[in-house]
Amino acid sequence: MEESTLCYVIKDGKVLLIEKKKGFGAGKINAPGGRLEKDETPEQCAVRELREELGITPTGMRKAGVNRFQNGKVRMAVHIFTADGFEGELKETDEAAPFWAPLDSIPFDRMWDDDVHWFPYMLEGRTFAGNFTFSEDWKSILKYEITEEKR
Secondary structure, eight states: OEEEEEEEEEETTEEEEEEEOSSTTTTSEEOSEEEOOTTOOHHHHHHHHHHHHHSEEEESOEEEEEEEEEOSSOEEEEEEEEESEEEEOOOOOSSEEEEEEETTSOOGGGBOTTHHHHHHHHHTTOOEEEEEEEOTTSSSEEEEEEEEOOO
């Protein structure tokens, strides 16, 4: 199973999102993140990906949950983190164009279909685990389940 991370910086009633420029999910709105490298923890990966994609280091980071995805061919686990701030100068890179979205108008119509289901857990500070089965082309959810985890 492939493992990757996403890290959402949530600050002043807004969430830091990116428009992904290349790779898996190019053109979609998401959070900075990517695949774990050998001998890397999910936390280390989340920090590295924010540095690579946006030039920032997250502060006040915590694990929000994990989502497991499959589409018949691929199985992956995505570790979701939140951060309450960052250090460094936020910048656009060849991988990502960052922008702040108000928490009451998140652009779910440009995001992966699963996000609308688990985002409320993350925004409310509840720890969660999601299981999502997508169609082979990743365009629609066939079934899903989300459970709240105890801290």
